[in-house]
Amino acid sequence: MFEVDKAENLVNKLFGDCIFYANRELKRLKNKELKIDFNVSLKVNQVNACAKKNTNGEYEVEVEFVAINKIFDTINNLLYNEGFYRLVAFEDKFNNEDAVKYLDYLFQATIKILLFHELGHIFHGHIDFLMDKNVNSGELCLYEYENTETEMSDLILQQAFEWQADDFSVTMLVGQLTYDDNVKAVNEILKSKEHSLFLIMVSATILFTLMGMSNEYRYSINYDYKEKKHLPARFRVNKFVETSFLAYEHFNKDKIDVDYNKVLQAMQVVEEWVNGYLNISEECGKYDIKNNSKDLDKEHFKYYDMVDSYYTKEMKAILKKYSYYPLS
Ligand SMILES: [Zn+2]
Numbered sequence: 001m002f003e004v005d006k007a008e009n010l011v012n013k014l015f016g017d018c019i020f021y022a023n024r025e026l027k028r029l030k031n032k033e034l035k036i037d038f039n040v041s042l043k044v045n046q047v048n049a050c051a052k053k054n055t056n057g058e059y060e061v062e063v064e065f066v067a068i069n070k071i072f073d074t075i076n077n078l079l080y081n082e083g084f085y086r087l088v089a090f091e092d093k094f095n096n097e098d099a100v101k102y103l104d105y106l107f108q109a110t111i112k113i114l115l116f117h118e119l120g121h122i123f124h125g126h127i128d129f130l131m132d133k134n135v136n137s138g139e140l141c142l143y144e145y146e147n148t149e150t151e152m153s154d155l156i157l158q159q160a161f162e163w164q165a166d167d168f169s170v171t172m173l174v175g176q177l178t179y180d181d182n183v184k185a186v187n188e189i190l191k192s193k194e195h196s197l198f199l200i201m202v203s204a205t206i207l208f209t210l211m212g213m214s215n216e217y218r219y220s221i222n223y224d225y226k227e228k229k230h231l232p233a234r235f236r237v238n239k240f241v242e243t244s245f246l247a248y249e250h251f252n253k254d255k256i257d258v259d260y261n262k263v264l265q266a267m268q269v270v271e272e273w274v275n276g277y278l279n280i281s282e283e284c285g286k287y288d289i290k291n292n293s294k295d296l297d298k299e300h301f302k303y304y305d306m307v308d309s310y311y312t313k314e315m316k317a318i319l320k321k322y323s324y325y326p327l328s
Contacts, residue, residue, distance in 0.1 A: 007068040008040040011111055015061065018115045021176055022123055026324055034324060036122060040065050047071070047210045051118040052139040053127055061118045068111065070210055075106045077277050078206075084273050087266060088202055090191050101189045102199075109177065109203035113169050117142065120168025125322025126161045132322070140165075142211065157318065158229040160311040166236060167243055168325075173200055174247035194258055197248050204240045205267045208233040209274035209287075216286040225295070226303065234295035235304060237267055 002010070015038040023033045036059040041050075047067040054060045078084040079099045086092055088102055121127055121140045131138035140161070176182060177200055178193045190196050213233035225232050241263055248256050268289060275287035294300070316327045 001069055002072065004040065004042070004065055007065055011040060011063055011068055011115075012038055014108055014111050015115055017176075018112055018119060018172070021172060022116070022119050026123065029326060030324070032324065034059060034122065036061060036119070038062075040068065047207075048142050049114045049118050050139055050141040051121040051127055052137070053131060059122050059127065061115060061122070063111075063114060067114070067210075071110050071207070072103075072107055073281070074206060074210060074274060074277055075103055075110070077281075078273055079103055081273055084270070087269070088199060089189070090195060098189055101186070105186060105189065106199060106203050106206070109173065109200055110207050112173055112176075113200075113204055113207055114142065116169035116172045117165045119172075120165035121161065123324050124161075124164055124168060124327075125319050125324060126165070128322045129319060155227065155229060156307055156310050157315065159231050159307050160315045162230050163239070163307065163311050164315070166240060170200075170204075170240055170243040171247045171250075174244055175251050178248055178252060193248075193252065194256065197244060197256075198258075198263070201241050201244055201263060201267060202270055204244075205237055205270045206274055208237050208240075209271045210278070213237070214271060214275050214287045214289050214291050216288065216291050225300070231304065231307065232292060232295040232300070234292040235300065237271075238264060238296065241267065 038061050041062045042065050045066050049063040051061050085094050127138050177196050183193050278287045279285050
């Protein structure tokens with residue numbers, strides 16, 4: 001458990017890495033840099049982060065203090081589960097010194113997924129677009145509060161925004177963490193670049209599960225993914241894995257020799273372990289992978305395909321005026 005100051009310092013440093021990396025690409029493409037503030041917030045008791053423009057007209061990313069602690073505690077706890085340790089360490093024998101290093105690596109990767117996602121909203125112009133249209137005060141948050149109606153009439157556009165922010169996050173993180181020098185820098189625990197890629201996917205699964213991916217309440221009878229701005233997390237994990245593979249092949253100019261379906265199965269096991277931790281730490285039994293098993297059925301896939309086609313075709317024109325990054 002961190003103190004607020006310590007959490008702020010730690011995540012502020014990671015934010016510095018993320019903004020540097022995102023700006024470096026923007027500088028290369030458009031000879032431009034964005035200034036974005038960061039702060040830790042104590043507003044709600046949820047795993048949440050937001051991107052917005054503050055009253056001074058400056059971009060800002062905010063992460064809830066609770067999110068930082070919950071991510072740290074969960075990973076710390078998971079590493080003492082032998083199965084989880086074997087899965088992430090690619091080794092059979094538990095080693096306490098290495099476990100500490102894995103904790104550090106997975107914690108940083110998970111926080112960066114959160115930060116890069118929020119930066120994706122800023123760099124792709126979502127915040128400016130929403131402010132221009134007077135929607136949600138231009139603020140976009142990771143966590144979707146129950147019973148909150150989105151003010152935006154065009155939900156597909158908002159779902160596509162989230163999709164694009166996830167893609168931005170995956171691409172940035174895979175580019176950064178599978179870069180040769182960065183892999184070598186942690187070679188006491190990383191066996192290969194693919195190992196690093198795998199840990200990124202584990203981190204994403206931990207984050208999405210902590211955000212309520214398998215929560216019974218979120219999948220109750222009244223739950224309709226079409227009315228939510230985020231597509232179901234079970235689907236986001238699958239997409240995250242798919243995009244990780246593509247990003248890896250793009251950056252490393254290399255075909256990846258890992259079985260996609262096996263990775264997805266491993267992610268479901270990670271989800272179950274996080275559920276187990278949540279059920280114990282929250283003293284409830286409401287987290288179960290069965291709650292979201294329908295998210296990947298045929299009917300849902302048809303809907304995702306529609307959002308995907310919108311994302312690749314129409315959103316580009318809508319964001320042309322706002323996005324700092326070229327839209328590929
Ligand atoms: Zn978002």
